[in-house]
Amino acid sequence: MIKALVFDFDGLIFDTETQEYKAMVELFEEYGAELPLEVWGKCIGTHASFFDPFAYLEEQIGQTVNxxxxxxxxxxxxxxxxxxxxALPGVExxxxxxxEAGLKIGLASSSHYDWVSRHLNFLGIAEYFECIKTADDVENVKPDPALYLKAAECLGVSPEEALAFEDSANGALAAKRAGMYCVVIPNSVTKDLVFDEVDHRMETMAELELHLLIEKVQKQGE
Structure with missing residues (x-):
């Protein structure tokens, strides 16, 4: 039985990923270079050190940059x-x-706490989250399951009693590795990524009421 929800942040609650990609593309264009989405996708949902876009830019133009x-x-x-x-459609x-349903609510993000908390407060939804786990709390971020395991522990539920919401392949993999149900809601940057086995996929949270989604996911898991 699902007792808790654990949300990703970037690209799932707040579409930071589309804007970050747009900003990077603009920088590349200044150098006459391109940053394909399939290349940028390597770092979505995990630590930025997983892929260095500036090293990639230097490779493309054959010179160093500041x-x-x-x-x-x-x-x-x-x-x-x-x-x-x-906030993206349906989040609030x-x-x-x-x-209202008495479910516990947590957040697990590969970003740092100051980034996440600042934007949650900007959106006016910080009060909903009983537990927030970020890159500051673990040695390894997604696709490692540590963030989700810590979130479940913090909320006082077993991973099998939690439903994770993700937009990225790395995040979905982390949630499933932790033993959670996982619903993916890709954005414009992540929609073409390859997702491994997940429990359900939606365009936005607005397309299905929460209680119906939970019933659907639990029934499929029986």
């Missing part, structure tokens, strides 16, 4: 783009429905 300057410019551009963003409805 990485610190580009990182700073990218961050500024991402923050500028995110000012116009809101799911949080409200979960609270």
């Amino acid at each position: 990485r610190e300057e580009l990182r700073s410019r990218k961050s500024e551009r991402v923050n500028e783009l995110l000012k116009e963003e809101k 409805d799911y949080l409200k429905a979960a609270r």
Whole structure:
């Protein structure tokens, strides 16, 4: 029986991933280079060190770049783009429905706590989360299951009693490795990634009420 929900953050609650990719593409274009989505997809849902876009840029143009300057410019551009963003469709409805149903609510993100908490407060939904686990809490981020295992422990449930929501292949793999149910809701950047076995896939959280989704997932798992 599902007793808890554990949400990813980037690309699932707040579409930071589309904006980050857009900002990186703009930088590459300044050098006459391209950053294919299938290449960028390697680092989605995991630690940035998994793929270094600036090293990739240097390979493309055959020269070194000022990485610190580009990182700073990218961050500024991402923050500028995110000012116009809101929580993705259905997110707040799911949080409200979960609270009304007495489900525990957690979050597991490969990003750092200051990034996640700042945006949760910006969106006005931080109060819903009883437990937030981030890259600051584990040695290895997704696709390692540690974040999800720690979130379950923090919420006082077994992984088998939790339903994870993910948008990335790395995140979905982490949730399933932890032993959780997993529903994927890819965004425009992750929709073409290859997802291993998951319990359900949706376009947005707005397409199915939470209680119906839980019934569907639990029935499939019987």
